[in-house]
Amino acid sequence: MSPSSGGRPVPSDAHGPATTGPLSTHQGPYFGQFGGRFVPEALIAALDELDTAYHKAQADPAFGAALAKLHRTYTGRPSPLTEVERFARHVGGGARVFLKREDLNHTGSHKINNVLGQALLVKRMGKTRVIAETGAGQHGVATATAAALMDLECTVYMGEEDTRRQALNVARMRLLGAEVVPVRQGSRTLKDAINEALRDWVTNVETTHYLLGTVTGPHPFPEMVRDFHKIIGEEARAQLFDEIGRLPDAVAACVGGGSNAMGIFNAFLDEPSVRLFGFEAGGHGISSGEHAARFSGGEPGVLQGARSYLLQDDDGQTRPSHSVSAGLDYPSVGPEHAWLHDIGRAEYRPVDDDQAMEAFRLLCRTEGIIPAIESAHALAGALQLGPELGQWGVEEPVLLVNLSGRGDKDVATAGAWFGLLDEEPTVLADQGEQL
Amino acid sequence: MTGTDVVSSTGALLDALAERENRAALVGYLPVGYPSVPASVDAVRTMVDAGVDVVELGMPYSDPVMDGPVIQRAVEAALARGTRVRDTLLAVEQVAGRGAPILVMTYWNLVLRYGVEAYARDLAAAGGAGLITPDLIPDEAAEWIAASDRHGLDRVFLVAPSSTPERLALTAASSRGFVYAASTMGVTGERSTVGSRAQQLVSDTRAAGARHVCVGLGVSRPEQAAEVGAYADGVIVGSALVRALVDAPDERAGLAALTAVTQSLAAGVRSAR
Numbered sequence: 001m002s003p004s005s006g007g008r009p010v011p012s013d014a015h016g017p018a019t020t021g022p023l024s025t026h027q028g029p030y031f032g033q034f035g036g037r038f039v040p041e042a043l044i045a046a047l048d049e050l051d052t053a054y055h056k057a058q059a060d061p062a063f064g065a066a067l068a069k070l071h072r073t074y075t076g077r078p079s080p081l082t083e084v085e086r087f088a089r090h091v092g093g094g095a096r097v098f099l100k101r102e103d104l105n106h107t108g109s110h111k112i113n114n115v116l117g118q119a120l121l122v123k124r125m126g127k128t129r130v131i132a133e134t135g136a137g138q139h140g141v142a143t144a145t146a147a148a149l150m151d152l153e154c155t156v157y158m159g160e161e162d163t164r165r166q167a168l169n170v171a172r173m174r175l176l177g178a179e180v181v182p183v184r185q186g187s188r189t190l191k192d193a194i195n196e197a198l199r200d201w202v203t204n205v206e207t208t209h210y211l212l213g214t215v216t217g218p219h220p221f222p223e224m225v226r227d228f229h230k231i232i233g234e235e236a237r238a239q240l241f242d243e244i245g246r247l248p249d250a251v252a253a254c255v256g257g258g259s260n261a262m263g264i265f266n267a268f269l270d271e272p273s274v275r276l277f278g279f280e281a282g283g284h285g286i287s288s289g290e291h292a293a294r295f296s297g298g299e300p301g302v303l304q305g306a307r308s309y310l311l312q313d314d315d316g317q318t319r320p321s322h323s324v325s326a327g328l329d330y331p332s333v334g335p336e337h338a339w340l341h342d343i344g345r346a347e348y349r350p351v352d353d354d355q356a357m358e359a360f361r362l363l364c365r366t367e368g369i370i371p372a373i374e375s376a377h378a379l380a381g382a383l384q385l386g387p388e389l390g391q392w393g394v395e396e397p398v399l400l401v402n403l404s405g406r407g408d409k410d411v412a413t414a415g416a417w418f419g420l421l422d423e424e425p426t427v428l429a430d431q432g433e434q435l
Numbered sequence: 436m437t438g439t440d441v442v443s444s445t446g447a448l449l450d451a452l453a454e455r456e457n458r459a460a461l462v463g464y465l466p467v468g469y470p471s472v473p474a475s476v477d478a479v480r481t482m483v484d485a486g487v488d489v490v491e492l493g494m495p496y497s498d499p500v501m502d503g504p505v506i507q508r509a510v511e512a513a514l515a516r517g518t519r520v521r522d523t524l525l526a527v528e529q530v531a532g533r534g535a536p537i538l539v540m541t542y543w544n545l546v547l548r549y550g551v552e553a554y555a556r557d558l559a560a561a562g563g564a565g566l567i568t569p570d571l572i573p574d575e576a577a578e579w580i581a582a583s584d585r586h587g588l589d590r591v592f593l594v595a596p597s598s599t600p601e602r603l604a605l606t607a608a609s610s611r612g613f614v615y616a617a618s619t620m621g622v623t624g625e626r627s628t629v630g631s632r633a634q635q636l637v638s639d640t641r642a643a644g645a646r647h648v649c650v651g652l653g654v655s656r657p658e659q660a661a662e663v664g665a666y667a668d669g670v671i672v673g674s675a676l677v678r679a680l681v682d683a684p685d686e687r688a689g690l691a692a693l694t695a696v697t698q699s700l701a702a703g704v705r706s707a708r
Binding site: 036037038039040041042043044045046048185186191192195198199202203204205206301302303304310312314315316317318 | 496497498499500501503504507511514519520543544545546547548549569570571572574575592593594595596597598599602606617620621622
């Protein structure tokens with residue numbers, strides 16, 4: 001046993017132990033051959049401290065009660081479950097489609113679930129400062145929100161291009177009291193913002209917590225962030241049972257880093273009758289090379305703390321990703337998704353920019369709901385599943401789709417995409433919710 | 436070959452310098468491919484001729500999280516010019532055999548992608564001494580530990596001021612050649628003072644079982660080299676050497692500046708004890 005495991009065994013074999021027991025409660029550091037802690041030694045003490053603090057908090061009813069109260073009185077949980085009949089007609093196959101409305105949470109997406117959980121942990125650990133990465137701003141705004149609520153100093157790293165294109169979200173974060181640092185290194189994208197956050201963390205780890213926004217990174221982040229989001233699936237499962245008295249036949253979610261997908265999948269992982277679908281950003285198409293489809297165009301590798309599927313070149317250099325939705329525009333993916341992919345428990349498919357934008361418009365027109373472009377990838381995925389439903393042998397197939405965020409932030413992108421603006425847009429495509 | 440049979444040429448050199456010259460080694464970092472692959476080979480030869488005892492040869496990587504701005508910019512430029520992993524092995528071949536062990540400093544995915552066993556084999560064949568791995572901790576290194584034993588290579592892991600006694604012991608036991616002690620919490624770069632915790636960390640790491648401990652991060656000036664050289668087995672300098680190349684108007688001037696900086700650091704190391 002390693003002395004660094006926070007009391008739990010860490011196998012020295014990078015391929016990890018054989019997996020047994022329920023999938024839904026599987027703990028890190030390893031998910032099959034994926035996960036781990038590929039970070040500088042300087043961070044290990046902080047990761048161990050976080051792991052210990054997290055597992056203590058998990059066992060402490062007071063922590064659960066505090067988080068539940070915040071969700072009830074601040075986040076606005078439980079988020080509704082909405083059946084979308086007019087949209088379902090476009091899916092076809094006699095399907096009923098239910099949306100889990102994470103878009104209605106405070107700050108506009110599922111991100112707040114994880115942020116509040118980690119911010120409570122920060123207070124327990126006695127740290128006074130949080131840092132976060134953000135692409136176009138959703139996670140940054142959620143982190144700045146929690147920092148304001150809990151009196152924490154907050155610094156958000158954001159690619160320089162994104163700070164320009166998402167000037168309003170930068171202003172939101174600054175209104176909330178956060179410092180926003182434009183990142184000018186490397187490709188000036190999300191992954192470079194994460195690199196810069198990691199450099200800050202290595203330097204200031206004694207006072208600072210890295211409030212990572214998704215189920216990637218070194219252990220314990222993938223496991224912990226999943227746990228903070230699993231309320232999505234738990235609520236949806238109970239709500240669906242109230243509505244129709246049974247499990248869904250399939251669950252669909254978009255996958256960037258993969259936190260909203262992990263959150264809604266978790267409650268169904270050990271229900272073999274429920275098919276799980278993750279929809280990645282196909283960008284301009286897999287053959288174009290301009291996409292963020294790690295399972296279609298990537299191979300296992302290590303980036304930013306974890307082993308997972310990764311867009312990389314022959315040498316192992318990270319390849320840039322592309323998506324109309326910045327929230328899905330990341331070259332790697334959470335290690336638990338990589339594991340679910342390899343063991344065949346979940347299926348991952350690409351949805352390209354055009355398909356996502358069509359689904360985006362369709363939901364606006366049929367249901368009066370403007371989704372985040374990220375979430376529109378899951379909607380497009382549901383539309384793709386339509387023609388296959390007949391082969392499932394279910395009389396009235398039920399699809400549960402995670403509507404992970406709302407599209408207010410994407411109005412300018414969509415306006416430009418569909419030619420709805422009277423003048424040259426100041427906000428271009430390639431933006432949106434972010435990791 | 437088993438781990439216990441492997442004799443580290445780097446460790447032997449550190450011992451020899453301590454016994455014969457009563458001094459620490461000067462470990463110099465430069466990245467392959469900056470300003471070009473052939474010019475980086477010239478630069479490494481230049482710094483060895485000017486007094487570097489051990490070479491830390493950087494493999495450029497797209498996401499260098501342990502590096503500060505000076506090294507980031509140099510490796511970005513090296514990658515933009517098309518520097519490949521195989522160029523590093525060619526560079527090792529061209530700079531080895533001048534008396535200075537060549538340790539390749541690499542982020543882990545590059546080795547993983549090449550194949551850990553294949554990389555160890557090819558590095559050994561090129562005359563390299565081993566690897567410095569800033570984002571690989573011993574806990575994740577089973578495959579590398581086995582491959583480095585098979586091919587007789589050094590494996591330099593890092594310790595930091597935040598490392599617990601248990602982790603110092605694990606890292607000391609897993610390393611060969613030396614243990615890289617990060618002088619401060621942070622990334623590579625020049626600093627006005629070397630972390631005050633560095634000396635304590637060296638002594639704690641030795642107490643945890645390390646035979647050799649070299650100190651890096653923030654060492655850029657001769658007086659700092661002298662200060663660290665008084666208590667460590669080696670003084671690791673990176674950004675200051677890279678800066679000599681970066682700030683120069685052309686390659687010739689860069690090599691001249693590199694010679695001057697290296698000589699002053701080498702003098703600092705020699706004046707330490």
